[in-house]
Amino acid sequence: MLERFANKHVLVTGAAAGVGQVAAIRFAKEGADVSILDFQSAETTRAEIEKLGRRCTVYRCDVRDEQAVNETVAQAADAFAGRIDVLINNAGFNGHYNLVKDMPLNEWSETLAINLTGTMLVTRAVLPRMIAAKRGAIVSTASNVARRGLPYRADYVCSKWALLGLTQTLALENASHNIRVNAVCPGPVEGDRIEDVMAHHAKVEGKSLADVRKAWEEAAPMNRFVKPDEVANAMLFLASDESSAMTGQALNVTGGFLMT
Ligand SMILES: NC(=O)c1ccc[n+]([C@@H]2O[C@H](COP(=O)([O-])OP(=O)(O)OC[C@H]3O[C@@H](n4cnc5c(N)ncnc54)[C@H](O)[C@@H]3O)[C@@H](O)[C@H]2O)c1
Structure with missing residues (x-):
């Protein structure tokens, strides 16, 4: 078994279920201690990680809540002498199902608040710790719809396109601090x-x-x-030193329907 994350502290958002849960467990299998930030109970994930002999703390927190995010990230970092080596921004909301001509503003705003602003808030809280450590890797879960349009999903689509803009901007702002910032673009995940x-x-x-x-x-x-494990493979690669020359990139994991 590879141990690419031995002695690393990985913070994963949205790890109560789905892709984030699978990725959090995979990081632990490769030696990481894991902190989870999720607004749902992530006790199942925690139990799986502890069975592997790794540390895992679950923080119940909504990524939209600025103060709670700041406090949670501080607590998670303090438990590891201030360190967060890897951040996986995975918490996400499917959004609503309306054509733009019928889109209620509150629905649009809710999706942007979770998928985009929430990602910015968590990243903003983590960055000073990575800058102080002079190293870090950040991977955000975008989507195949970060590269195309999809009727009835403008709120979700725009939140994910914007994540790629955030990824490239963060990569430019933080390359000199030895922090790499990338994204994954999954197709539909089983x-x-x-x-x-x-x-x-x-x-x-x-x-x-x-x-x-x-x-x-x-x-x-x-x-x-695609399978959750196949998305996790790309996340772990982008978070590891194997991708040491990659920043500002977005990897498609789509079974081939996106090729650019
Ligand atoms: N499932 C797919 O087909 C697919 C495809 C492309 C991209 N994605 C993206 O992958 C990521 C994971 O999706 P998934 O399919 O595993 O979904 P999921 O619903 O199983 O998991 C999402 C997780 O995010 C958490 N979360 C949601 N809103 C939150 C908030 N406001 N604050 C804190 N935590 C919150 C949920 O509690 C859950 O644990 C999402 O960003 C999603 O947009 C999924």
């Missing part, structure tokens, strides 16, 4: 969340769930959705 997303699309588009799934699978040359 799991509960995508079933819910497809059900919403089927409803607003007047299609069957089976037709939505078939169309989305066929959009990828590999003709399938």
Whole structure:
């Protein structure tokens, strides 16, 4: 087993479920101690990590809450003598399902607040610690829709395009501090969340769930959705020294339906 993260402290947001949960456990399998910031209970993730003999602390926190984010990041860092070696910005919300002409402002604002502003707030709180340590790696979970449009999902789409702008800007601002900042762009990921997303699309588009799934699978040359572990592979690579010459990049993990 590779131990790319031995003696590292990794902070993962949105690790109660889904991709973040799988990634947090994978970091622990490779030697990391993990802090989790999530607004849901992440006790299942914590138990899995502790079974591996690694430290794990769960902080119940909403990424939209500026003060709570600052306090949580300070507490998490203090438990490791001020260090956060890796930040995985993964907490995310699917958004709402409206055409722009019908979009209520509060729905738009909610999605941007979680996916974009929340990512900025957590990153802003972590950065001074990485700058002091003169090293760090940040990986944010964007999406295939950070590179294309998708009807009924403007709030989500725009939040994820903006994450790539934030990623490139952070990469430029922090390269001199030896901090690398990258993103992953997953295609549809097998799991509960995508079933819910497809059900919403089927409803607003007047299609069957089976037709939505078939169309989305066929959009990828590999003709399938991706697995959470396949997204975690890209996250761990971008967080590790194996990607030491990469910053400001966004890796597609889509079964091939995005090639730029
Ligand atoms: N599932 C997919 O098909 C897919 C595709 C592309 C990108 N993504 C992105 O991957 C990331 C993980 O998604 P997932 O599929 O594992 O979803 P998920 O819903 O299973 O997990 C999201 C996690 O984020 C947490 N979270 C949500 N809002 C939060 C908030 N305000 N504060 C703190 N925590 C919050 C949730 O509690 C949960 O643990 C998201 O950023 C999502 O946009 C998912």
